[in-house]
Amino acid sequence: MPDILPADQIYWQKVGEVIKNLTRAYGFERIDTPVLEEVDLFIKGSGSDTDIIEKEMYNLRTKGGDRLTLRPEFTPAIIRAYLENGLASLPHPVKLYSLGPIFRYERPQKGRYRQSYQANFEIIGEKEPVLDAQLIQLFFSISRELSLRNLTVQINSIGCPSCRPAYRKKLINFYKSRKDQLCLNCQRRLKQNPLRLLDCKENQCRQIAQEAPQLIDQLCDDCHNHFKSVLEFLDEVNIPYILNPYLVRGLDYYTKTVFEIWPEGKEGRQISLAGGGRYDGLIKLLGGRDTPAVGFAIGLDRLVGLIKERGIKFNQRRRPLVFLVQLGDLAKKRSLKLFEELRQSGLEVASSFSRDTMKVQLGTADKLGARLTLILGQKEALDETIIIKDMNSGIQETVPLIKIVKEVKKKIRNS
Ligand code: HAM
Numbered sequence: 001m002p003d004i005l006p007a008d009q010i011y012w013q014k015v016g017e018v019i020k021n022l023t024r025a026y027g028f029e030r031i032d033t034p035v036l037e038e039v040d041l042f043i044k045g046s047g048s049d050t051d052i053i054e055k056e057m058y059n060l061r062t063k064g065g066d067r068l069t070l071r072p073e074f075t076p077a078i079i080r081a082y083l084e085n086g087l088a089s090l091p092h093p094v095k096l097y098s099l100g101p102i103f104r105y106e107r108p109q110k111g112r113y114r115q116s117y118q119a120n121f122e123i124i125g126e127k128e129p130v131l132d133a134q135l136i137q138l139f140f141s142i143s144r145e146l147s148l149r150n151l152t153v154q155i156n157s158i159g160c161p162s163c164r165p166a167y168r169k170k171l172i173n174f175y176k177s178r179k180d181q182l183c184l185n186c187q188r189r190l191k192q193n194p195l196r197l198l199d200c201k202e203n204q205c206r207q208i209a210q211e212a213p214q215l216i217d218q219l220c221d222d223c224h225n226h227f228k229s230v231l232e233f234l235d236e237v238n239i240p241y242i243l244n245p246y247l248v249r250g251l252d253y254y255t256k257t258v259f260e261i262w263p264e265g266k267e268g269r270q271i272s273l274a275g276g277g278r279y280d281g282l283i284k285l286l287g288g289r290d291t292p293a294v295g296f297a298i299g300l301d302r303l304v305g306l307i308k309e310r311g312i313k314f315n316q317r318r319r320p321l322v323f324l325v326q327l328g329d330l331a332k333k334r335s336l337k338l339f340e341e342l343r344q345s346g347l348e349v350a351s352s353f354s355r356d357t358m359k360v361q362l363g364t365a366d367k368l369g370a371r372l373t374l375i376l377g378q379k380e381a382l383d384e385t386i387i388i389k390d391m392n393s394g395i396q397e398t399v400p401l402i403k404i405v406k407e408v409k410k411k412i413r414n415s
Helices: 006-025 039-045 051-055 075-084 129-145 164-176 184-192 194-199 203-211 221-236 300-309 329-344 358-368 378-383 401-414
Strands: 036-038 058-061 067-070 094-103 115-124 151-157 241-243 255-263 274-278 293-299 321-326 348-351 372-376 385-390 396-400
Touching: 006 094, 006 129, 006 300, 036 039, 036 075, 039 051, 039 067, 039 075, 075 094, 075 115, 075 293, 115 129, 115 300, 129 151, 129 221, 129 255, 129 274, 129 293, 151 221, 164 184, 164 194, 184 194, 194 203, 221 255, 293 300, 321 329, 321 358, 329 348, 329 372, 329 378, 329 401, 348 358, 358 372, 372 378, 372 401, 378 385, 385 401, 396 401
Parallel strands: 151 241, 321 348, 321 372
Antiparallel strands: 036 067, 058 067, 094 115, 115 293, 151 255, 255 274, 274 293, 372 385, 385 396
């Protein structure tokens, strides 16, 4: 579970700002749900045979005997909140986004953490393919604002309850005769979750998967037309994509479109930046009306990691800084109040009250890039005056303390 250190906050702030601005532009409203949820919500929602449920949940039992878990993803929690809080009676589509941590007990490695942050987006109540494409477009708007290029979408359709069962049977038949060649994990998964065999990363399983029947050839008309439309919309907005027949995603609720977004080049081999898809059956499964939905989530740790790896820098646009230097007991007392006055007047102020020498304090002002330094010494404190030093020209001027805010603002305006 990584710490986010001060030096990295600029990236997180920028990512947060861009996401908040764009989600507003795309008509999303923010929803925050608790970090703890009932275990059963995810067993039912994400699917009991998924890696997340089988081995990655942080479960706990409360004193009252409730079985809770640290959310491993947002989607079932958002649907729970949507159903419990009457959002289902709002005009649809209901577009919701969330920002926050998720928890997965994974083997930690670069880009894979036990606590990570997601920006999660859900559009509830529409079955139109244009929305699948619009979510992908939203991701590209976000990445463009962050100067991230060379990213590709991998996309597939995994059908629906009317076409998938027949395909599932075909797949089990195909794999049965090759069971001995599969890795142990796939041998075990063959019965409960055969689709997952298609995206196993083990060499021998990958080779076998290449000969496996492809779902894309067996889609029903509805799924076929939906998928075709999604791709046409992506073409329309010039978003490049790769059709990946092995992309099945690790969560059980998906129907029709599934997609992941990957960086191109060598960074891209291990980590997807975002993933999502359509889940037309989940709301009914969790006790609501039959309601289609589509969504995706961005892994913010990975997004920030890529921004840093690619050397992308963001300017910290700040107001000009005023640094307050104090010398002597009386000046120190006065400067505490003065600091607050300056700050409340809208100025960006810094100081180091615990340092007493002029040299050290001026050194700090210099390091912080202060435009002006205000020097309050023993004499000035007694005279009710203060010195303003322009850090570029070195020129100093003594002004009455009472006029300080006005004088500082004038100097900043003129400089
Ligand atoms: P997911 O593919 O499990 O989908 O996660 C989405 C993204 O979260 C991944 O592409 C990755 O960037 C990031 N992520 C996941 N686990 C970790 C980890 N351990 N460390 C770092 N980053 C990670 C979902 O969670 C779905 N709920 C998305 C969705 C929303 N589908 C429909 N609506």
